[in-house]
Amino acid sequence: METERTDQIIDKHHREPSALIQVLLEIQAENHWLPREALERVAERLQVPMTRIQHIATFYKAFSLVPKGKHEIHICVGTACHVRGAQRVLDTVQDLTGIRPGETDLDLKFSLETVNCLGCCALGPVMEIDGKTHGKMAPAQTADVLRNYD
């Protein structure tokens, strides 16, 4: 991520230290992860210590300190999806991609995360890939959907 763009985001929030989380969220949204250089820039310009940034970047689930794959898979494991068999969907994705939640494969093709309710409970179990929702998943359909991504 370019330093200039990081600066724009920081300036948008008036260099307020209390806007730290909002600044990091914007960087995450644009870049899909938080590179070290960007965090150092934020620390310098907001005048907050790097330890606090590390604390926040590891405390909140939205942030990633490592690059993400081309396709981001979110498996909803909210209660409604859980009782309708989300674990089986997750197991299938793990088997097929070889990665576990929180991981990215070596080809940077897929990143896998579990999420706690996407609020589409009527469609459960739900799998979301790159923002597109796939509802009423069972192991066989999950495999079919994954095949469409390369």
Added chain:
Amino acid sequence: MARNHSPAELEALRKGILSTRDPHKPLITLCSGSACQASGSKEVAASLEAEIEKQGLSEAVNLRKTGCHGFCERGPIVVIHPEEICYFQIKPEDVPEILSQTIQEKKVVDRLLYTDPVTKEKIVQERDIPFYKYQERLVFGSNGSVDPKNIEDYLAIGGYAALAKALTGMTAEEVLQEVKKANLRGRGGGGFPAGRKWEGTRQAPGDIKYVIVNADEGDPGAYMDRSLLEGNPHAVLEGLTIGAYAVGAREGYIYVRQEYPLAVENVFIAIRQAEEYGLLGENILGTDFDFKVIVHQGAGAFVCGESTALMTALEGRAGEPRPKYIRSNIVGLWGRPSVLNNVETWANVPLIINKGADWFTQYGTESSKGTKIFSLVGKITNTGLVEVPMGTPLRDIIFKIGGGIPGGKKFKAVQTGGPSGGCIPEHLLDLPVGFDELTQAGSMMGSGGMIVLDEDTCMVDVARYFMAFLTDESCGKCVPCREGMRQMLKILTRFTQGQGKEGDIELLEQLSETAIEAALCALGKSSPNPFLSTLKYFREEYEAHVREKRCPALSCKALIAFHIDPDKCQACMMCLRKCPSEAIVGGKNRIHVIDQEKCTKCGTCFEVCPPRFRAVRKTSGEPVPPPIPEEARTIVRESKPK
């Protein structure tokens, strides 16, 4: 648009808006909430826009993209006004017919209507459909009629009249007393009386005070706050502004989950429009009351729904709770008195000011007034958002409104109150819903999640699931929560893997007691609830897991096995083709056999086996029969008589 300088100007504006709207002109409303968008409502919207153009109806019909109607099971939902014809599960290809038949010819398209599952009758209007019929939609009702991105829709249904009334017709003290008299209790979990909370802040010393909307709806399976904020953001803003006036705050915050992008978008638009119309900002409606609202996006942490943790997060730090020797309504955000209520609580405020506490208190029970929105999900026929008066029996919600359990399965329990709540079994189904009633039954109201569980759900696994959730979400600040839950999760996981030992259940009970006594915040204190309530009502399931290594619900993977009944298998190849692990051996006219070594117990074979054969069997606590010998596997079929 010029700012409104007085309530009279606001009324004139409202009349102006209404005069340009012909109530007889056809209006198509389309649910565009998150859940319907996931079912394809964006594509339907595009199709409607294109088709209106194509059929030359631009002048003859209006299209409005509204918030969530609540009946998410049947989304996307289209309603044609003024006749209020409801169409469900609309696909883009249905659009031309809707326009040519219903808009042009005034005919109802039967196949898109709701079919009553019992009488098989087609139902035309929303209010006759059982899902809606038994509800009382005081707060949620406007969702289906306003475009959240257009403040004029909200003004047209009387929006901001309560604010005008409060600011110019009532003192701040009178507003506070009205809310207190209504006995509005917090809809976010604790059920603390909002009026008393407000009073504490109003009386607290200091000039700078804050009001905060908690839209960090973290309970899995609960999404009513999202739907309100997405679908009717002005109702929340109006309530918040009234609250600010009552307690003497000049600044308010909306803390909204970043996972709710549409809610964030609509709230930003709503704030901007309210400012333009003079309903937020300086000198609201020409009075000397100033109020501004700032949106803060959460970054994904369940504990931030806790009041003190949320305030810490607003300050730009990691959201960890602090001890509450002094309540946050006295010392809160940046050390100032701060009122924090959730979305639904704020959305109730305009109603109370408009119609009065006496009107509000006619709904509900002795100790719980008004209505409550529940998110009815899980093993239920009609998944969706349901608003009922407090005191409605659980049975009515689940069976009359929810339509019971799908697939002919048996009801087992309903889980309420999110991860801190508990499970209520069948024999307590006549319990009226209310804050105190649910707590007495060992569960809680929480934010209103209602997850229905059927006979296939393992209660030990449900307890393990919530413990895993809470362990993952524990902020780690206090020991009973950080370490105690980790140990409880280990033990519960052992149960589901068939490695439970005698004495484990008692150990879990001891750990629960410690967490309840010693954890710092509500997340830790209530963490044993899912375990304790399932133990209370389903102890025999725990004992089966520990003593017999058997899962009575046939759900825990480590304790179940699949095999094919050779007498029933017709060698149809369905399971063989669908098995993702290629664990089924067999062929045409060869009885199929599951290779237990390769089987991952995903259950696909069990599901795809045609119901007329039912050859795949799922068992627990008993040995799998040995595979039939190779030589006995060939099926010899008699040729069909000619």
